[in-house]
Amino acid sequence: MFGVFTGITSIVLYHAKNSSYAEETMKMYGNNALRTKASLYAFTWFFVIFEFIASLATGQLVLFHLWLMRKGMTTLEYMVANKEDLF
Numbered sequence: 001m002f003g004v005f006t007g008i009t010s011i012v013l014y015h016a017k018n019s020s021y022a023e024e025t026m027k028m029y030g031n032n033a034l035r036t037k038a039s040l041y042a043f044t045w046f047f048v049i050f051e052f053i054a055s056l057a058t059g060q061l062v063l064f065h066l067w068l069m070r071k072g073m074t075t076l077e078y079m080v081a082n083k084e085d086l087f
Helices: 002-015 021-071 075-081
Strands: none
Touching (some): 002 021
């Protein structure tokens, strides 16, 4: 989830009016800054969305195991008890 916040922060910093982030990017990449800006923007959003989806899957797994702990079961016990439903 840290990557989602990092990506969104970099996008916000780039578009902030008082930020020197955009100016530094223009200095670093010169004439190719607009093309580089679009590439960085696209990659940032791609990884923000990818990491958000991965975080959802991890969160579901954590919640499932918290539920198992509350019921006093291990993962193996749950799988054996629900063998017919799993396969």
